[in-house]
Amino acid sequence: xxxxxxxxxxxxxxxxxxxxxxxxxxxxxxxxxxxxxxxxxxxxxxxxxxxxxxxxxxxxxxxxxxxxxxxxxxxxxxxxxxxxxxxx
Numbered sequence: 276x277x278x279x280x281x282x283x284x285x286x287x288x289x290x291x292x293x294x295x296x297x298x299x300x301x302x303x304x305x306x307x308x309x310x311x312x313x314x315x316x317x318x319x320x321x322x323x324x325x326x327x328x329x330x331x332x333x334x335x336x337x338x339x340x341x342x343x344x345x346x347x348x349x350x351x352x353x354x355x356x357x358x359x360x361x362x363x
Contacts, residue, residue: 284292299309333339 295309296306299305
C-alpha cells in the first residue's frame, strides 16, 4: 500500500523546483521517480552511518574506512558547483 507524503517547498525555492519539474518532464521522468531514485542512492551511501571502528581495525588497515571519492559519487557526474545524476 502506498503512503502519501507531503513536503514543504519554500517560496524562494519554487523557481528551482519548477525548473526541476520541467527538466524531468522533458526527460520522461517526474519528481516522484527522481526522489525515489535519489533516496535509494543516499540511503545506500549513508545507511551504515558513522560506525565506530576499533583501534585494531584502524591499525590493521592503516587508516579508518572512508568511502572513496568514486564510491561516494557513484552514479553522479560533476556539474558546475555540484553533482548531478548521470544519464542512464
